[in-house]
Amino acid sequence: METGKVTVEKVDGKSTVTRCFSKYPLKFIIPTKVGPSKSDAVWIYTLTYGGGIVSGDSISSEFNIGDGCTTVLTTQASTKVYKSLGSKCSEQFLEARIGRDSLLAVIPDPVTCFSTARYSQKQVFRVLSDSNLVIVDWITSGRHESGEKWDFDLYKSTNNIFLDHDQPLFLDTVLLEQGNIAAITERMRDYQVIAMVIILG
Amino acid sequence: MEDDMIMDKKRRKTASADFLLQWSQWQLLDSILPTGGFAHSFGLEAAIQARIILGHEDFKNQVIHILENTGSLLLPFVYSATNSPDLDTWQRLDRILDATLTNEVSRKASIAQGSALMRVAAAVFTEVPCLKTMRDACIGSGAVSFHHAPIFGMICGLLGMDSETSQKAYIFITMRDAISAATRLNLVGPLGAAVLQHQLCLVAETVLKKWMDHTVEEACQTAPLLDTLQGCHSYLFSRLFCS
Numbered sequence: 001m002e003t004g005k006v007t008v009e010k011v012d013g014k015s016t017v018t019r020c021f022s023k024y025p026l027k028f029i030i031p032t033k034v035g036p037s038k039s040d041a042v043w044i045y046t047l048t049y050g051g052g053i054v055s056g057d058s059i060s061s062e063f064n065i066g067d068g069c070t071t072v073l074t075t076q077a078s079t080k081v082y083k084s085l086g087s088k089c090s091e092q093f094l095e096a097r098i099g100r101d102s103l104l105a106v107i108p109d110p111v112t113c114f115s116t117a118r119y120s121q122k123q124v125f126r127v128l129s130d131s132n133l134v135i136v137d138w139i140t141s142g143r144h145e146s147g148e149k150w151d152f153d154l155y156k157s158t159n160n161i162f163l164d165h166d167q168p169l170f171l172d173t174v175l176l177e178q179g180n181i182a183a184i185t186e187r188m189r190d191y192q193v194i195a196m197v198i199i200l201g
Numbered sequence: 202m203e204d205d206m207i208m209d210k211k212r213r214k215t216a217s218a219d220f221l222l223q224w225s226q227w228q229l230l231d232s233i234l235p236t237g238g239f240a241h242s243f244g245l246e247a248a249i250q251a252r253i254i255l256g257h258e259d260f261k262n263q264v265i266h267i268l269e270n271t272g273s274l275l276l277p278f279v280y281s282a283t284n285s286p287d288l289d290t291w292q293r294l295d296r297i298l299d300a301t302l303t304n305e306v307s308r309k310a311s312i313a314q315g316s317a318l319m320r321v322a323a324a325v326f327t328e329v330p331c332l333k334t335m336r337d338a339c340i341g342s343g344a345v346s347f348h349h350a351p352i353f354g355m356i357c358g359l360l361g362m363d364s365e366t367s368q369k370a371y372i373f374i375t376m377r378d379a380i381s382a383a384t385r386l387n388l389v390g391p392l393g394a395a396v397l398q399h400q401l402c403l404v405a406e407t408v409l410k411k412w413m414d415h416t417v418e419e420a421c422q423t424a425p426l427l428d429t430l431q432g433c434h435s436y437l438f439s440r441l442f443c444s
Contacts, residue, residue, distance in 0.1 A: 156421070158421075168296060168297055168300035168301075169300055170300055170303060171297065171300045171301045171303075171420075172301065172303050172422070173420065173421035173422065174421065174422050174423075174425050175273065175421040175422065175423050176423070176425075177423070179411075180407065181265065181269050181404065181407055181408060181411070182262065182265055182266055182269060182424075186262060186266075187266055187423070187424050187425075187426060187427075188425075188426055189253060189426060191426060194425050194426070194429075
C-alpha cells in the first residue's frame with residue numbers, strides 16, 4: 001500500500017495537481033507561491049512527521065507527471081535517518097512516470113544517517129524519449145559536528161531510469177555498508193558529502 | 202570387458218578435456234594475452250594526480266577498494282554469463298551493464314577491453330566455434346557494446362569453467378592489472394608489487410566470498426569516491442593510461 005501518490009496534469013494550460021494523497025509517516029505540502037508567477041511549475045515538498053525517518057519506517061510514493069507539465073519535488077530540510085533498532089532497515093521507494101515534453105526535477109536536501117542507522121532508498125523513473133529529468137541524490141557523513149563521520153551501518157541508494165517502460169537507460173546503486181573489508185570512512189577519505197546529479201533531456 | 206573399455210575411453214576423454222581446460226585457463230589469465238589490459242589503471246593515475254594516494258598505505262587501500270568495487274559491481278555479470286554463455290544472455294547482460302556503467306571513463310575502458318578479449322578468444326579458442334559466430338553476428342550490428350565482464354564470464358563458461366573459478370579469475374585479473382599499472386606509475390617496484398599481490402590474496406578471497414553469485418539486479422558500487430576519481434581521468438592534462 002502506497003504512502004503517497006500525486007498526479008500532475010495540464011489544466012487550462014497550467015501544470016496542476018489533480019490528485020494528492022499521503023498518509024503517515026509521509027506528508028506532501030504543495031505551496032502555490034514558490035516560483036515566479038510567470039513560470040509554470042508545481043512545487044511539491046515531502047515531509048515526514050517527526051522530522052526524520054525512524055527505524056523500520058517504509059515509505060513509498062508514486063508520481064505521475066502528465067504531458068507538458070513541470071514538477072519540482074523537494075524537501076523542507078535534510079532527511080534524517082535515526083538509529084536502527086534491532087537491525088531494522090528503513091526504506092523509501094519512489095516511482096515516477098514522466099510524460100511527453102515534461103520536466104521532473106527531484107532536488108531534495110541531502111540524507112543524513114545517524115550513527116548505526118540502516119537506510120535503503122530506491123527511485124525508479126520511467127521516461128519517454130522527450131521527457132526531461134533533473135535528479136539530485138546526495139548524502140552527508142552524518143552529524144559530523146557530534147563526531148559521527150560515516151558512522152551509520154548501511155546506506156543504499158538506487159536510481160534507475162527506464163525508457164519507454166522497460167529499456168534500461170541508467171542503473172545505479174550505491175552501497176555504503178560498514179564491513180569487514182574496508183570501513184566507510186576509509187573509502188570516503190576526508191570527504192563529508194557525496195552527491196550525484198543526473199540531467200536528462 | 203567392453204563396459205570397462207567404454208568407461209576407460211570416457212575417462213580418457215574427460216581427462217583430455219580437463220587438460221585442455223587447464224591450459225586454456227592459464228592462457229586466459231596470463232597477462233601476455235593481448236587484450237590491452239595494460240592500458241588501464243582503474244583510477245590509480247587520477248588518484249595520484251588528485252593527491253588521494255600519497256604513500257604506500259594509501260595505494261594498498263586503493264587497490265582494496267578497487268577489488269571490492271569490482272566484486273560488488275561486476276562479479277554478478279561474470280557469474281550470470283558463465284552460467285548461461287549464450288547469445289541472448291550475453292546481449293541482455295551487455296545492455297544492463299551499459300546502463301550500469303554510468304562513469305564514462307570506465308564504460309569506455311570496459312568496451313575497449315571487452316572487444317579486444319572477444320577478438321582474441323574467437324581467434325585462439327577455435328575448439329569453441331560459437332565464439333567466432335557470436336562475435337561476427339554482433340560486430341557492427343550495434344546490438345552489443347562488447348563490455349568486458351559479460352564477455353569474460355561467457356568465455357569461461359564456454360571453455361568449461363565453473364562459475365566460482367570464473368569469478369575468482371575476474372578478481373585475479375583485476376588485481377593483476379591494477380598492481381601492474383601501479384608499477385608503471387612508479388607507486389611500487391616490480392618486486393614490491395609481487396609481494397603486495399601475494400599479501401592481498403586474503404582480501405581478494407574475502408571479496409570473492411562476499412560478492413560472488415549475486416544477480417545483476419543486486420550489482421552496486423561500494424566505492425563512490427573511486428568511481429568519481431576514475432571519471433576525472435579524461436580531465437588529466439598529461440596521462441599515461443587510458444583510464
